[in-house]
Amino acid sequence: MTLALGIIGAGNIFPAYLRTLKRSRQLRIVGLADAQPAAAQARAAESGLQAMTIDALLASDADLILNLTPPLAHHDVGMKALAAGKHFFTEKPLAATFAQGKELVALAKRKKLRIGCAPDTFLGAGAQATRALIDAGTVGTIRHGTAHFMSHGPDHWHPNPAFFYQPGAGPMFDMGPYYVTHLVHHLGPVASVSGTAHTTHKTRVIPFGDNAGKTIEVDVPTHVISHLTFASGAQIVLTVSFDVWQHGHTPMELYGDDGSILCHDPNLFGGSVKFARQKDAWSRLTDKRPYTTNSRGIGLIDMAQSIEAGRPHRCSESMALHVLEVMERSLDAARTGRPQRITTTCERPAPLEAKLF
Structure with a gap:
C-alpha cells in the first residue's frame, strides 16, 4: 500500500527529507505547502512537486502530513492535521511545550491516528x-x-x-x-x-x-x-x-x-x-x-510501514512526549x-x- 503524503514547511531541512522520501515506494507526495506561499512555490518548482496552500493540502487526499515548520508552529499544524483526519509526523520537538504535546497526543488517540516525531537518527x-x-x-x-x-x-x-x-x-x-x-x-x-x-x-x-x-x-x-x-x-x-x-x-x-x-x-x-x-x-x-549517511525521513517511512502492518512505529508519540x-x-x-x-x-x-x- 502506498500512502499519500503532504509536506508543510519548505525551509532548510526540507531537501534532506525529500532525498530520502523520493527513494521510497511507500509514500506518494501529493503536495508541498508553507506559511510563505512563495517559499513553497520555489521549493516545489525545483523539486518537481505541486505547491499548495496549507488549507488545500489539509483538504487533499493526503493520508499523512509531514511537518517541517519552526517549533512554535508544531502544535498548531499538528492539531489541524489531526483534526483533518491525517496521521502526523513532525520535525523535533513534538511541540514547544509539554502541555501542547499532551494535547496533540490526546487528539491523536481520540481520532485513532498516529503521531511520529524526529529525530530518527537513532535508527x-x-x-x-x-x-x-x-x-x-x-x-x-x-x-x-x-x-x-x-x-x-x-x-x-x-x-x-x-x-x-x-x-x-x-x-x-x-x-x-x-x-x-x-x-x-x-x-x-x-x-x-x-x-x-x-x-x-x-x-x-x-x-x-x-x-x-x-x-x-x-x-x-x-x-x-x-x-x-x-x-x-x-x-x-x-x-x-x-x-x-x-x-x-x-x-x-x-x-x-x-x-x-x-x-x-x-x-x-x-x-x-x-x-x-x-x-x-x-x-x-x-x-x-x-544508514550511515544523512537519512532523515526513515522514521517517517517506518511509520508508514507500521500503519500498513499494524505494528508500533519506532519514532513513537509516547517517546516524543x-x-x-x-x-x-x-x-x-x-x-x-x-x-x-x-x-x-x-x-x-x-x-x-x-x-x-
Whole structure:
C-alpha cells in the first residue's frame, strides 16, 4: 500500500527529507505547502512537486502530513492535521511545550491516528550499534554516562537564526531531542531530572548573510546542564550549550559494570562507536549496518510501514512526549533549583537491523 503524503514547511531541512522520501515506494507526495506561499512555490518548482496552500493540502487526499515548520508552529499544524483526519509526523520537538504535546497526543488517540516525531537518527548505524552492545551486555549494566552538545550556536550557519533563541528552541529544545532520544532508546525512560541553566548573553548579533549585524533577543537558556536519573537506575549528565567555541568532549559516553562505550554523534546516522571491557584497549565496532549517511525521513517511512502492518512505529508519540517532558522539566529544575519527577514513560523502540526499503 502506498500512502499519500503532504509536506508543510519548505525551509532548510526540507531537501534532506525529500532525498530520502523520493527513494521510497511507500509514500506518494501529493503536495508541498508553507506559511510563505512563495517559499513553497520555489521549493516545489525545483523539486518537481505541486505547491499548495496549507488549507488545500489539509483538504487533499493526503493520508499523512509531514511537518517541517519552526517549533512554535508544531502544535498548531499538528492539531489541524489531526483534526483533518491525517496521521502526523513532525520535525523535533513534538511541540514547544509539554502541555501542547499532551494535547496533540490526546487528539491523536481520540481520532485513532498516529503521531511520529524526529529525530530518527537513532535508527542509523551508530545508534543501532550502540544499542546492540548494550543489549548484549558487552560492558555490563550501564550505571553512568555523559553527553555533550556544545557549539557557539546556529548564528554562524543558519540564514535566519532568530527562532533558535525563542521558546521551543534554544540548545535544549533544538539539540536536546537528539541526545535525550538516543539515551531513552539505549537505556529506557527517565524517572527524574535536576540541573542548572544560564542565559549567558541577553542579545546576540548575526555575523553573516542577509541579516548580518542584526541583533537577536535571547529568550531561552543557552547553557544547560541536566542530571538525568533513568528508571533503570542509570545516571547521565547532559550538557547542551550555544555558548562554547571549542571543546574536547566525546558526544556521548556510557559506563557499565564491565566497561565503557564511546558513542557516535546523536545528530548523525553513522559514526565511530568504540568499547572497552575493563582494562582492555578500545575496540572500534566494524560490523556493517544500514544508514550511515544523512537519512532523515526513515522514521517517517517506518511509520508508514507500521500503519500498513499494524505494528508500533519506532519514532513513537509516547517517546516524543516523554522526551519533551524530560527537556521541559530539565529547565524547570534549573529555574526552581529542585529535582523534577517525570510523569510520562515509554517503551524502548524495537531495534532496526535491516534496511526499511
